[in-house]
Amino acid sequence: xxxxxxxxxxxxxxxxxxxxxxxxxxxxxxxxxxxxxxxxxxxxxxxxxxxxxxxxxxxxxxxxxxxxxxxxxxxxxxxxxxxxxxxxxxxxxxxxxxxxxxxxxxxxxxxxxxxxxxxxxxxxxxxxxxxxxxxxxxxxxxxxxxxxxxxxxxxxxxxxxxxxxxxxxxxxxxxxxxxxxxxxxxxxxxxxxxxxxxxxxxxxxxxxxxxxxxxxxxxxxxxxxxxxxxxxxxxxxxxxxxxxxxxxxxxx
Amino acid sequence: xxxxxxxxxxxxxxxxxxxxxxxxxxxxxxxxxxxxxxxxxxxxxxxxxxxxxxxxxxxxxxxxxxxxxxxxxxxxxxxxxxxxxxxxxxxxxxxxxxxxxxxxxxxxxxxxxxxxxxxxxxxxxxxxxxxxxxxxxxxxxxxxxxxxxxxxxxxxxxxxxxxxxxxxxxxxxxxxxxxxxxxxxxxxxxxxxxxxxxxxxxxxxxxxxxxxxxxxxxxxxxxxxxxxxxxxxxxxx
Amino acid sequence: xxxxxxxxxxxxxxxxxxxxxxxxxxxxxxxxxxxxxxxxxxxxxxxxxxxxxxxxxxxxxxxxxxxxxxxxxxxxxxxxxxxxxxxxxxxxxxxxxxxxxxxxxxxxxxxxxxxxxxxxxxxxxxxxxxxxxxxxxxxxxxxxxxxxxxxxxxxxxxxxxxxxxxxxxxxxxxxxxxxxxxxxxxxxxxxxxxxxxxxxxxxxxxxxxxxxxxxxxxxxxxxxxx
Ligand SMILES: Nc1ncnc2c1ncn2[C@@H]1O[C@H](COP(=O)(O)OP(=O)(O)OP(=O)(O)O)[C@@H](O)[C@H]1O
Ligand SMILES: [Mg+2]
Numbered sequence: 196x197x198x199x200x201x202x203x204x205x206x207x208x209x210x211x212x213x214x215x216x217x218x219x220x221x222x223x224x225x226x227x228x229x230x231x232x233x234x235x236x237x238x239x240x241x242x243x244x245x246x247x248x249x250x251x252x253x254x255x256x257x258x259x260x261x262x263x264x265x266x267x268x269x270x271x272x273x274x275x276x277x278x279x280x281x282x283x284x285x286x287x288x289x290x291x292x293x294x295x296x297x298x299x300x301x302x303x304x305x306x307x308x309x310x311x312x313x314x315x316x317x318x319x320x321x322x323x324x325x326x327x328x329x330x331x332x333x334x335x336x337x338x339x340x341x342x343x344x345x346x347x348x349x350x351x352x353x354x355x356x357x358x359x360x361x362x363x364x365x366x367x368x369x370x371x372x373x374x375x376x377x378x379x380x381x382x383x384x385x386x387x388x389x390x391x392x393x394x395x396x397x398x399x400x401x402x403x404x405x406x407x408x409x410x411x412x413x414x415x416x417x418x419x420x421x422x423x424x425x426x427x428x429x430x431x432x433x434x435x436x437x438x439x440x441x442x443x444x445x446x447x
Numbered sequence: 448x449x450x451x452x453x454x455x456x457x458x459x460x461x462x463x464x465x466x467x468x469x470x471x472x473x474x475x476x477x478x479x480x481x482x483x484x485x486x487x488x489x490x491x492x493x494x495x496x497x498x499x500x501x502x503x504x505x506x507x508x509x510x511x512x513x514x515x516x517x518x519x520x521x522x523x524x525x526x527x528x529x530x531x532x533x534x535x536x537x538x539x540x541x542x543x544x545x546x547x548x549x550x551x552x553x554x555x556x557x558x559x560x561x562x563x564x565x566x567x568x569x570x571x572x573x574x575x576x577x578x579x580x581x582x583x584x585x586x587x588x589x590x591x592x593x594x595x596x597x598x599x600x601x602x603x604x605x606x607x608x609x610x611x612x613x614x615x616x617x618x619x620x621x622x623x624x625x626x627x628x629x630x631x632x633x634x635x636x637x638x639x640x641x642x643x644x645x646x647x648x649x650x651x652x653x654x655x656x657x658x659x660x661x662x663x664x665x666x667x668x669x670x671x672x673x674x675x676x677x678x679x680x681x682x683x684x
Numbered sequence: 685x686x687x688x689x690x691x692x693x694x695x696x697x698x699x700x701x702x703x704x705x706x707x708x709x710x711x712x713x714x715x716x717x718x719x720x721x722x723x724x725x726x727x728x729x730x731x732x733x734x735x736x737x738x739x740x741x742x743x744x745x746x747x748x749x750x751x752x753x754x755x756x757x758x759x760x761x762x763x764x765x766x767x768x769x770x771x772x773x774x775x776x777x778x779x780x781x782x783x784x785x786x787x788x789x790x791x792x793x794x795x796x797x798x799x800x801x802x803x804x805x806x807x808x809x810x811x812x813x814x815x816x817x818x819x820x821x822x823x824x825x826x827x828x829x830x831x832x833x834x835x836x837x838x839x840x841x842x843x844x845x846x847x848x849x850x851x852x853x854x855x856x857x858x859x860x861x862x863x864x865x866x867x868x869x870x871x872x873x874x875x876x877x878x879x880x881x882x883x884x885x886x887x888x889x890x891x892x893x894x895x896x897x898x899x900x901x902x903x904x905x906x907x908x909x910x
Contacts, residue, residue, distance in 0.1 A: 217589075217590070217675065218675050218679050219682065250910065256909075256910045276775065281773070285766070288765050289765060289773070290770070291702065291765070293705055294702060294705070302694055305694035305697075306695075306774040308690070332705075572860050575857040579854050579857060582853060583850065586845065586846055598906070602903065603836070603903075607860075610895075611861050614864040614865055615861075617884060618864045
């Protein structure tokens with residue numbers, strides 16, 4: 196994190212980012228900046244393009260046009276230095292079902308080039324409360340345990356930027372409290388976090404910035420200070436309704 | 448596309464149709480009327496004027512697939528994907544014609560429908576490779592994934608051709624062949640009129656390739672356009 | 685460079701550990717190869733044809749078929765739970781992933797082949813021991829070529845709906861040169877010819893290996909992308 200070529204305080208810089216699947220515009224001209232240490236919550240209806248946005252920022256998909264810089268690196272270049280700076284929790288767990296949590300994390304630790312993969316693995320397993328089950332096969336895990344383990348995988352290499360795609364799905368009350376606390380700690384430690392969620396109260400509670408994505412576009416991107424928390428849901432529905440009727444997909 | 452462009456394209460393709468048509472007609476006249484019948488092989492030898500151009504064209508078409516595949520991976524432009532696809536289809540058609548005309552000629556001359564001759568075997572393997580290429584395209588949904596995978600196979604397949612050629616050649620060398628007229632023997636002592644007819648036929652078929660290519664590419668572009676309009680309509684309502 | 689090598693070893697280590705735990709792949713490959721050999725023994729009349737003439741072909745068909753089984757499995761494992769996406773996220777070159785999978789495929793297939801050879805010796809009553817060194821060289825070259833192209837194409841086929849069907853259809857025609865080469869060489873070796881007699885075949889198989897490792901390095905980026 197110290198050998199960053201571009202020590203500006205922007206962690207994520209997105210300019211006119213677009214991703215098209217044929218005519219379907221999954222991400223449609225999104226621009227925003229996120230400073231180091233900021234926490235952005237992205238809301239939006241199903242199919243709004245939130246996952247696609249995260250995939251582009253994590254370097255998993257190429258954008259159709261526009262630029263995105265993450266941790267000072269252009270994502271389209273696909274640099275491995277950038278991938279070292281980010282951690283991702285997505286819809287799929289990305290864990291080997293026939294290995295144990297310990298083996299999984301040691302494997303990923305080696306892939307990240309950690310000096311002490313074993314110790315780091317144990318540490319994050321303690322953090323997510325799976326240390327007792329560290330020698331069971333992942334195949335036997337419940338949905339929530341898998342989610343905890345994929346959180347462990349994402350924070351294993353202590354990334355400076357975290358992308359969380361609906362991290363609360365499947366977690367029990369206890370685990371989601373643990374995750375919230377953990378996110379709070381990471382936030383306090385100046386980690387940049389971009390999270391998508393359908394849980395409005397939870398998303399608003401923790402973030403510095405709020406975005407609302409509808410049909411690929413950011414209909415809304417504000418500081419949390421300027422957001423009327425009581426009326427957020429009304430605004431959300433209005434934005435969704437307006438966009439669906441007026442924006443549509445226009446011919447180019 | 449603007450109406451002007453459409454008109455221009457139509458005019459172009461009209462010229463192309465006439466040109467190809469007359470070249471093919473001339474080639475037919477050459478093959479069936481002008482050229483003398485070969486002394487030893489008889490009338491069946493005339494099939495060579497189809498067989499050789501088809502073989503040449505299928506090879507050329509696969510080469511185009513190779514080049515377009517590289518260009519696609521480099522530029523990531525849908526155009527190149529369309530060209531590669533169209534060329535592979537045409538190549539497979541001509542390759543099939545080679546595999547059909549070959550045995551027809553071989554039956555009276557070699558006394559067997561199929562002989563595991565080096566060239567025939569290579570052609571058969573080539574045919575399978577490009578049929579599998581088309582299958583791969585049919586198996587995956589339209590989009591960048593299909594184009595990328597097809598391009599990789601287009602490159603992998605073409606680079607195999609020299610290896611196949613040598614392996615099959617050496618493979619046959621171990622079994623001495625029965626005394627038959629090898630396909631290498633055809634060019635020997637050819638009458639100038641035969642050479643001229645073959646040249647004419649080659650030209651006509653090459654023109655046919657470009658004509659088919661143009662049509663197929665346009666068809667694919669229109670398909671894209673229709674798909675685009677259809678989905679646009681759907682999403683905006 | 686150091687990280688590159690340790691990433692490759694990590695992938696191989698992971699595959700080996702998985703295999704040691706599940707023991708699904710190796711036993712399946714071994715039994716399948718054995719069955720292929722048996723079926724061929726039943727379908728050719730060994731009292732008419734000489735064992736040393738049909739033997740090499742049967743041996744390589746068995747290797748080829750059971751190797752395909754292994755290849756199919758290798759990337760399916762990576763697709764489950766989106767593990768491949770996890771691999772895409774780590775700071776590793778795509779070629780490191782390719783080489784990791786190539787080496788683990790190669791290791792599994794080679795071990796299986798070494799187990800099959802003694803059985804082949806007994807079934808066909810051929811003495812392999814006196815030609816062991818050249819035979820191992822041929823097996824090395826052939827298996828490497830098979831795995832080099834097979835790893836590339838199985839990474840591609842794993843994203844298709846019909847991956848189990850498509851992999852052999854894509855793979856076998858392109859493998860033709862190498863199949864002809866290794867079968868010929870094995871036959872000649874069993875007939876007692878020295879390696880210097882088959883330099884052209886060795887050259888052909890080695891070029892195949894080099895060409896397809898090279899092509900894979902250049903194109904794997906385009907396949908391992910969403
Ligand atoms: N590989 C793909 N091919 C074609 N269309 C795709 C692809 N991936 C996503 N899409 C489309 O892009 C749009 C945005 O999808 P995305 O997964 O980003 O939505 P999302 O905001 O994450 O939704 P959710 O809240 O349901 O997770 C959807 O309409 C989806 O159908
Ligand atoms: Mg999503």
